[in-house]
Amino acid sequence: MADEYAHHRRRSSSSVITAGGQHNKQLSLPHKPTGSDTTPSSSDFEMDSIRSSAELGHDEESGLTYANRGKRKGIPRDNSTDPQSAQDILRLEAKLTRAALLRTTLINAILIALWYGFSISISVYNTWMFSGKQLNFHFPLFTTSLHMVVQFSLASLVLLIFPRFRPTASHAYTPLDDSTADPLKSPQDSSKPLMSKTFYLTRIAPCGTATALDIGLGNFSLRFITLTFFTMCKSSVLLFVLFFALLFRLESPSWRLGLIITVMTGGVVMMVAGETAFSAPGFALVMSACFCSGFRWSLTQILLLRNPATSNPFSTLFFLTPVMFLALFALAIPIEGLAALGAGFASLSETKGLPLSIAIMLFPGFLAFLMVSAEFALLKRTSVVTLSVCGIFKEVLTISTAGKVFGDTMSPIKISGLIVTILAIAAYNWVKWERMRAVARQEAELKAIGLIDEVEDNA
Numbered sequence: 001m002a003d004e005y006a007h008h009r010r011r012s013s014s015s016v017i018t019a020g021g022q023h024n025k026q027l028s029l030p031h032k033p034t035g036s037d038t039t040p041s042s043s044d045f046e047m048d049s050i051r052s053s054a055e056l057g058h059d060e061e062s063g064l065t066y067a068n069r070g071k072r073k074g075i076p077r078d079n080s081t082d083p084q085s086a087q088d089i090l091r092l093e094a095k096l097t098r099a100a101l102l103r104t105t106l107i108n109a110i111l112i113a114l115w116y117g118f119s120i121s122i123s124v125y126n127t128w129m130f131s132g133k134q135l136n137f138h139f140p141l142f143t144t145s146l147h148m149v150v151q152f153s154l155a156s157l158v159l160l161i162f163p164r165f166r167p168t169a170s171h172a173y174t175p176l177d178d179s180t181a182d183p184l185k186s187p188q189d190s191s192k193p194l195m196s197k198t199f200y201l202t203r204i205a206p207c208g209t210a211t212a213l214d215i216g217l218g219n220f221s222l223r224f225i226t227l228t229f230f231t232m233c234k235s236s237v238l239l240f241v242l243f244f245a246l247l248f249r250l251e252s253p254s255w256r257l258g259l260i261i262t263v264m265t266g267g268v269v270m271m272v273a274g275e276t277a278f279s280a281p282g283f284a285l286v287m288s289a290c291f292c293s294g295f296r297w298s299l300t301q302i303l304l305l306r307n308p309a310t311s312n313p314f315s316t317l318f319f320l321t322p323v324m325f326l327a328l329f330a331l332a333i334p335i336e337g338l339a340a341l342g343a344g345f346a347s348l349s350e351t352k353g354l355p356l357s358i359a360i361m362l363f364p365g366f367l368a369f370l371m372v373s374a375e376f377a378l379l380k381r382t383s384v385v386t387l388s389v390c391g392i393f394k395e396v397l398t399i400s401t402a403g404k405v406f407g408d409t410m411s412p413i414k415i416s417g418l419i420v421t422i423l424a425i426a427a428y429n430w431v432k433w434e435r436m437r438a439v440a441r442q443e444a445e446l447k448a449i450g451l452i453d454e455v456e457d458n459a
Contacts (some may be wrong), residue, residue: 010208096448100443112390122393165314165315194309210428228399240294245297300379
């Protein structure tokens with residue numbers, strides 16, 4: 001039992017103290033370098049070596065990474081400490097635990113707030129732009145493809161101005177298990193590209209296409225359905241997210257997780273029950289978008305974990321948005337038509353003026369860039385299911401905003417659904433908090449023991 005517990009402790013990550021930030025030099029322990037200066041190619045980042053869901057869960061709940069696992073290996077547990085040393089260890093453990101939890105919670109809360117603000121703004125804006133009762137611009141696919149051009153330009157600008165966001169294999173590649181880099185598995189040819197054509201076509205292209213369909217079909221459905229009904233249907237994306245997360249072994253099944261998600265989904269359905277203006281085309285479009293959304297979130301998490309070229313949101317957008325533009329534009333040509341597009345833009349220019357018309361079409365791209373940046377950052381710190389659960393509360397806020405902006409009413413059953421959803425979210429967050437606190441306490445214990453041992457050795 002002791003050996004099993006020791007092995008379990010070694011499997012936790014060591015970056016919980018700063019939750020993804022810079023380590024405190026006074027508290028970090030010396031560790032051995034990986035010893036590998038080679039540049040891996042994309043072929044070395046295959047999905048068949050994705051780490052198990054148990055390992056993923058521990059790191060996701062505490063904001064940990066795999067880059068510093070070696071720091072805590074070999075730390076002896078001193079069971080012969082005197083009472084004073086034991087008190088010092090307990091106080092240090094408590095301090096480190098509080099600091100880790102506070103930092104992790106604060107950063108995640110800021111990212112969630114930013115994600116909520118940008119996402120709700122985009123939903124309201126797109127509804128205003130594409131709805132037949134508002135601006136009634138009939139070209140959502142082409143407009144969304146322009147948003148991809150804006151995001152690609154902004155991502156390129158960030159990578160150009162801030163070199164630290166440029167992906168490099170030396171800092172991005174780490175083995176996904178507890179072993180050191182294997183020279184037989186690690187590529188030795190430094191001339192191999194960071195992003196190979198094979199990886200781009202087999203990994204980046206499917207993810208970009210699924211993302212484009214998720215966004216494009218969702219925007220297209222707003223021509224036929226209200227934002228409230230759209231939000232209700234999008235809440236079912238949790239089922240698809242969970243399906244693909246289990247399929248790709250990103251999450252392990254849990255009855256608590258299933259119960260909470262079921263209750264939350266039921267609450268959202270209650271909030272938008274009684275939809276009278278049902279549209280079959282709009283419903284089919286939004287449900288297709290949900291399917292693509294579940295696939296793209298799981299595949300996006302794999303990309304972020306597996307390849308250094310997609311190690312941050314800006315490099316990810318740099319590689320994804322060209323595929324998204326091509327996919328959306330290819331759909332826009334036969335569905336919306338270039339001739340009709342020209343006539344529609346001319347009509348918009350006559351009404352709003354040319355500069356304002358261009359701004360109307362491009363502005364959501366800036367909002368989308370900011371939203372995706374916060375979204376990807378939150379995904380790297382948590383998990384795909386965690387992000388989806390947080391997205392449920394975002395849908396609640398979206399429905400409330402739609403009621404105020406577009407006049408949607410809130411019946412008693414909708415208010416009841418809102419309460420049910422909030423309670424389910426609170427229960428889920430409590431479960432996640434307890435798990436995160438346990439992992440943080442365990443990491444703090446290892447850090448405290450290692451620090452005290454180091455001080456005693458230097459005395």
